[in-house]
Amino acid sequence: MSVDRKKLIIEAATKSFSLFGYKATTMDQVAKIANVGKGTIYTFYANKEELFKEIVDNMIVEMEKEANDAINPEQPFMENLHLTLYRLLEFRREHQLMIKLFQEEREIRTPAVLEIVEEIENAIISFIAEKINIAIQKKYIKDCDPELTAFLMLKMYITLIVDWERIRKPLSKEEIAELFDLYLFKGLSF
Amino acid sequence: MSVDRKKLIIEAATKSFSLFGYKATTMDQVAKIANVGKGTIYTFYANKEELFKEIVDNMIVEMEKEANDAINPEQPFMENLHLTLYRLLEFRREHQLMIKLFQEEREIRTPAVLEIVEEIENAIISFIAEKINIAIQKKYIKDCDPELTAFLMLKMYITLIVDWERIRKPLSKEEIAELFDLYLFKGLSF
DNA sequence: TAATGACCGATTTGTTCATTCGGTCATCAC
DNA sequence: GTGATGACCGAATGAACAAATCGGTCATTA
Numbered sequence: 001m002s003v004d005r006k007k008l009i010i011e012a013a014t015k016s017f018s019l020f021g022y023k024a025t026t027m028d029q030v031a032k033i034a035n036v037g038k039g040t041i042y043t044f045y046a047n048k049e050e051l052f053k054e055i056v057d058n059m060i061v062e063m064e065k066e067a068n069d070a071i072n073p074e075q076p077f078m079e080n081l082h083l084t085l086y087r088l089l090e091f092r093r094e095h096q097l098m099i100k101l102f103q104e105e106r107e108i109r110t111p112a113v114l115e116i117v118e119e120i121e122n123a124i125i126s127f128i129a130e131k132i133n134i135a136i137q138k139k140y141i142k143d144c145d146p147e148l149t150a151f152l153m154l155k156m157y158i159t160l161i162v163d164w165e166r167i168r169k170p171l172s173k174e175e176i177a178e179l180f181d182l183y184l185f186k187g188l189s190f
Numbered sequence: 191m192s193v194d195r196k197k198l199i200i201e202a203a204t205k206s207f208s209l210f211g212y213k214a215t216t217m218d219q220v221a222k223i224a225n226v227g228k229g230t231i232y233t234f235y236a237n238k239e240e241l242f243k244e245i246v247d248n249m250i251v252e253m254e255k256e257a258n259d260a261i262n263p264e265q266p267f268m269e270n271l272h273l274t275l276y277r278l279l280e281f282r283r284e285h286q287l288m289i290k291l292f293q294e295e296r297e298i299r300t301p302a303v304l305e306i307v308e309e310i311e312n313a314i315i316s317f318i319a320e321k322i323n324i325a326i327q328k329k330y331i332k333d334c335d336p337e338l339t340a341f342l343m344l345k346m347y348i349t350l351i352v353d354w355e356r357i358r359k360p361l362s363k364e365e366i367a368e369l370f371d372l373y374l375f376k377g378l379s380f
Numbered sequence: 381t382a383a384t385g386a387c388c389g390a391t392t393t394g395t396t397c398a399t400t401c402g403g404t405c406a407t408c409a410c
Numbered sequence: 411g412t413g414a415t416g417a418c419c420g421a422a423t424g425a426a427c428a429a430a431t432c433g434g435t436c437a438t439t440a
Contacts, residue, residue, distance in 0.1 A: 005383085027433060037384035039435080048433065078379075118357075141378040148354065152373065155349040159342055167308075168337070183342065187377025188331040189268075195414085217402060218416095227415035229404080238402065 006044050008034040013055050018096040021104040022052055022113050049112050056116050059098070060123045063091050067127065077140040078185050081131060082177045085157045088124060125150045141185075153184065196234050198224040203245050208286040211294040212242055212303050239302050246306050249288070250313045253281050257317065267330040268375050271321060272367045275347045278314060315340045331375075343374065 012034035016025040027048055031038040045051040070087035071080045092098050101120075104113045128150035135141050160176050171179070182188070202224035206215040217238055221228040235241040260277035261270045282288050291310075294303045318340035325331050350366050361369070372378075 002382095026431080028431095031385090038433090039384050040382085042434070043382075139380070142372070142376075142380065144372065144378065147358070148369075149373075149378075151354060151357075152346065152349055155345065155353065156342065159345040163345065164338065164341060167341075179338075182332070182334065183339075183374055183377075185377050185379045186332075187373075187375050187379070188334065188339075189375045189377070190329070190332065192413095216400085218400095221416090228402090229415050230413085232403070233413075 005034070005036055005040055008036055009041055009044060009051070010054065010058070012036075013051050014058070014097070017052065017055055018100055021100045021108075021110075022116075023104065023108055023110045052112060052116065053119075055097070056101075056120065059095065060120060063088065063095070063098075064123070064127055066091055077135050077138075078181060079177070081128075081135075081153070082180050084128070084131065085153060085180075086173060086176065088154075089157055089161050121154075124154055128153060153180075156180070156184070195224070195226055195230055198226055199231055199234060199241070200244065200248070202226075203241050204248070204287070207242065207245055208290055211290045211298075211300075212306075213294065213298055213300045242302060242306065243309075245287070246291075246310065249285065250310060253278065253285070253288075254313070254317055256281055267325050267328075268371060269367070271318075271325075271343070272370050274318070274321065275343060275370075276363060276366065278344075279347055279351050311344075314344055318343060343370075346370070346374070 009030065012030045013025070016030050016033060020029075027038055027041060030051070031041055034041075041051065045054065067084050067087050070083040072083065073080075075083070092102070098120075101113060101117060104110055105117045125147060129146040132141070132144075132146040132149050136143055136146065157176070157180075160171060160179060164171065199220065202220050203215070206220050206223060210219075217228055217231060220241070221231060224231075231241065235244065257274050257277050260273040262273065263270075265273070282292070288310075291303060291307060294300055295307045315337060319336040322331070322334075322336040322339050326333055326336065347366070347370075350361060350369060354361065
């Protein structure tokens with residue numbers, strides 16, 4: 001059996017998108033890195049965007065795996081939710097491809113990248129919403145719209161970790177856990 | 191006494207910035223609208239950015255006045271906080287200059303506009319933080335960092351009103367009030 | 381027949397030149 | 411003499427054109 005060309009292409013594309021982003025990655029370059037003719041890529045993927053989606057979808061699977069690894073079954077639900085959200089934002093801050101994607105979203109606004117970032121966000125929301133849905137059924141938390149709650153929690157974490165750090169001081173993991181618990185779980189009322 | 195040239199300039203600049211934004215407003219144009227020589231503008235303001243700041247600072251004062259008008263002393267603190275935040279975001283959505291500013295922030299990223307938008311955000315945060323500070327002292331709510339809490343609340347409102355509407359369905363004023371009360375005041379715990 | 385890379389039209393990039401703009405200051409009107 | 415002005419300046423922007431690059435195709439090849 002000859003070499004697995006599809007695998008070579010996926011590896012090459014992952015490298016290139018991670019290093020240069022979507023726009024700055026050329027199909028010629030991917031072919032070169034993969035040691036494959038350019039035409040070969042088009043026997044597996046209809047176009048550049050399809051190849052891109054495949055790479056990002058793989059990353060999303062990897063991300064969800066990591067998020068699940070963060071869960072500690074002995075901890076209460078809200079603590080695990082915190083650990084999950086925190087791990088997701090760690091991934092977002094450290095994963096090469098993720099970094100490039102968000103940078104390109106901000107700085108170049110490549111349409112294909114805007115689309116894929118929205119897809120990533122949706123994946124995260126679905127992922128969190130599912131956990132919330134279960135928590136509602138098990139009466140761990142009050143009844144609420146799981147999707148909206150997930151959306152709000154994600155935005156809250158981005159606010160606490162990314163935005164607040166930009167204008168004031170960075171918060172530690174423990175501080176964020178406490179704030180999450182105070183604002184969303186216990187509430188500000190006495 | 192001759193005409194108040196400074197007032198004419200302020201009125202003209204307000205009109206022009208509101209209609210065309212910062213970048214597309216020229217000093218020649220402001221002078222023309224104000225019926226004033228271009229040099230005259232520079233006897234009051236050191237440069238275009240200073241003039242811009244004056245106009246936006248006036249708008250901030252107007253915005254805070256409107257936000258205060260939204261308060262109903264007979265209502266409980268959290269309801270008034272909701273009314274205030276909602277009014278602030280209404281202002282943001284409806285005020286000509288505000289609309290142009292945020293549009294230019296997103297689409298052109300003019301440095302001077304990025305700066306001023308941050309200034310506006312800081313003004314809102316200080317404004318809300320002050321209310322929260324008083325509420326903490328009066329034991330209306332638990333102890334917390336007023337600035338961080340204000341920041342979080344503002345972001346939460348933007349999430350609920352702007353972001354959620356973009357990806358799903360718009361929420362009514364009452365729904366937002368309920369969500370605000372549920373998530374931040376009562377909390378999700380039983 | 382799976383793999384390839386020369387080739388194509390479209391888009392992007394680089395370059396040059398003309399225009400516009402923010403800011404100055406010599407002159408003017410009173 | 412003083413406050414107001416607009417012609418003028420260099421820098422920045424934009425238009426226009428040429429050159430290079432890129433995504434995608436398909437006749438050829440091994």
